[in-house]
Amino acid sequence: MPKIIFTNFSFRYKNLQAPTLKNINLEINKGEKILIAGRSGSGKSTLMHCLNGLIPFSHDGDIEGDLLIDEMRPFKENVFEVSKKVGTILQDQDSQFIGLSVAEDVAFVLENNKVPFKQMEKDVLSCLDVVDMKEFIDHSPYELSGGQKQRVSLAGILSSSAEILIFDEPLANLDPASGKNVVSLIDDLLNKTDKTILIVEHRIEDILEKNIDKIVIIEKGEVIAFDTPKKILGKNILKKAGLREPLYIEAMIHSNLDVKELGNLNDINKLVTDNVRNKLVKWFNAPVSVNQNKSKYSDKLLSVDKLSFSYDKDEQVLDSVSFDLFKGEIVSLLGSNGSGKSTLGIVK
Numbered sequence: 001m002p003k004i005i006f007t008n009f010s011f012r013y014k015n016l017q018a019p020t021l022k023n024i025n026l027e028i029n030k031g032e033k034i035l036i037a038g039r040s041g042s043g044k045s046t047l048m049h050c051l052n053g054l055i056p057f058s059h060d061g062d063i064e065g066d067l068l069i070d071e072m073r074p075f076k077e078n079v080f081e082v083s084k085k086v087g088t089i090l091q092d093q094d095s096q097f098i099g100l101s102v103a104e105d106v107a108f109v110l111e112n113n114k115v116p117f118k119q120m121e122k123d124v125l126s127c128l129d130v131v132d133m134k135e136f137i138d139h140s141p142y143e144l145s146g147g148q149k150q151r152v153s154l155a156g157i158l159s160s161s162a163e164i165l166i167f168d169e170p171l172a173n174l175d176p177a178s179g180k181n182v183v184s185l186i187d188d189l190l191n192k193t194d195k196t197i198l199i200v201e202h203r204i205e206d207i208l209e210k211n212i213d214k215i216v217i218i219e220k221g222e223v224i225a226f227d228t229p230k231k232i233l234g235k236n237i238l239k240k241a242g243l244r245e246p247l248y249i250e251a252m253i254h255s256n257l258d259v260k261e262l263g264n265l266n267d268i269n270k271l272v273t274d275n276v277r278n279k280l281v282k283w284f285n286a287p288v289s290v291n292q293n294k295s296k297y298s299d300k301l302l303s304v305d306k307l308s309f310s311y312d313k314d315e316q317v318l319d320s321v322s323f324d325l326f327k328g329e330i331v332s333l334l335g336s337n338g339s340g341k342s343t344l345g346i347v348k
Contacts, residue, residue, distance in 0.1 A: 001070075002027040003164065003196050004051070009065035011050060016061075020046045022221045024065070028214075030163075033190050033197045035207050035229075038218035039242040044200050047218065048166050050075070051198070053082030069164065087162030089153045089170060097141045102133065102152050105141050109160045127155040130192075131185060143311065145338030147178035154185065165189075167199045171206055178337045179206050187211065204238065205246035208266050217241050229266035234259070252276065255283040297326030309347050317343045 006026040012019035021043050028034055038044050049055040050067060057079050067073060074082045090096045099105035106127050110120045128134045131151040136144065141152050150170060157165060167186065171179040187210035190197055201207050204215075208229055215232045217225040218241075225237045232238070238245050248268050252259050257279055262271055302325040309318040317340045325331060335341045 003030040003032075003070065004028040005066075005068040007066040007068075009050070009063070009067050011046060011055060011061055011063050013059060013061040019062075019064075020221050021050070024223055026216065026223060026226060028196060028198075030196055031190070031194045032213040033186075033211065034199070034214050034216060035204065035212050036198060036200045036216045036218065037202065037204055037238075037241075037243055042218045042241075043221040044218055045168070046221075048088070048168060048198070048200060051164070052086045052088045052166060053077070053079045084161055086164045086166065087157035087160050088166045088168060089150070089157055090168050094142060094149070096153055096156075097149075100140060101137070102128070102139050102141055102144075102155075103137045105152060106155045106159050108156065123159055127158040128152075130158060130189070131155045145178075147174050147181065147337040150174065150178075150182055151185065154189075158189075162195075164196045164198065167197070167201070169201055170199065171201055171203045175336045176206075179203065180209070183207060183210050202243070204243065205248070208246065212266070217243075233265035251280060251283070255279040297328055299327035301325050301327050307344075307347070309343060318347065 004026065005028075006024040009021065009024040010019045011021040024047070036044055036047065046055065046059075049059060050063075051069070051074060053074050055061065056063065056075055063075055067075065069082075069085055072081070072085065074086070097105050098108050103124055106124045107120055110123055115123065124137075125134060128137060131154050133148065133151045133155060136148065136152070141149060144152065170182050170186070174182060183206055186197060186199070189195065190211075199207055199212075212229050214227060215225070215229055216223060217232065217237055224241060225232055225235075233245070233249065244250075248271070249259055249265060252262070252271075257276060259265060262276070265271065304324070305322050307318055307321045308316060310316050321340075321344065333341050333344070
């Protein structure tokens with residue numbers, strides 16, 4: 001029997017006339033890793049809230065049809081019972097932290113389950129070891145970078161008995177390198193356990209770097225596609241749903257390659273044949289017309305000279321940063337998670 005079953009399921013928020021979810025029919029098996037994608041406002045978050053119990057307990061409305069997790073109907077149980085089966089890693093980790101330290105936060109579920117102290121210590125260390133965060137056990141979770149917060153949130157969920165894990169846009173606040181680490185971490189978790197994993201994410205290409213069993217595409221509250229990555233990517237469904245295709249597929253299209261004839265589109269390693277490589281190199285090396293008109297900016301708005309900053313006087317977050325900003329410029333602030341971008345933005 002499937003782990004999750006939606007049968008003609010619809011949901012309408014109390015203050016809305018039209019339903020946000022319409023006639024959802026899905027079957028998800030135990031141990032599967034599912035990517036759920038759709039443009040903003042498509043109903044992805046509402047679908048997740050139906051699974052983790054926030055609907056109807058935090059968001060009231062009308063439910064039609066049926067939803068089963070094993071043999072439990074989450075909309076008829078209390079949130080505590082649902083949380084035993086479904087754990088959620090939120091996009092905004094700060095709103096999920098409870099403890100003053102990493103150790104306290106990971107131990108929260110164990111404390112509520114009355115786990116003996118010595119066993120609790122072992123379990124906390126074990127969970128932090130899985131996400132490679134043992135060295136931060138005494139840190140405040142609010143002082144960590146985005147990627148580190150993501151790992152601590154995952155450790156907290158691992159300390160529970162939840163068999164279904166929902167990742168709500170896990171890559172949204174992460175740089176590419178940290179994003180790859182999180183995707184690998186989720187994949188390792190699947191390989192080490194038999195948990196069922198649902199990932200809500202816009203960065204489809206990054207998620208597809210590791211094995212995904214199926215993709216759910218939601219548009220205007222309805223499931224318009226539910227199939228393997230290979231079949232989804234070969235049908236031009238993503239563009240029709242307002243989603244960006246993986247960059248390597250766009251590059252192949254620009255190179256006049258017929259992607260429908262290339263086979264396993266979700267595995268880039270199998271796509272790079274000599275023919276594909278030659279066409280990509282030819283397209284990449286083709287001359288491009290570039291506008292050489294460089295405007296000169298002279299009206300200086302901000303000048304930063306050797307700016308340094310530390311939160312605790314022990315570790316420098318900013319170290320002798322200097323730059324000028326001029327009126328009319330468009331400037332990108334780049335750096336990995338924890339490099340000091342956000343700190344630079346708030347230091348006065």
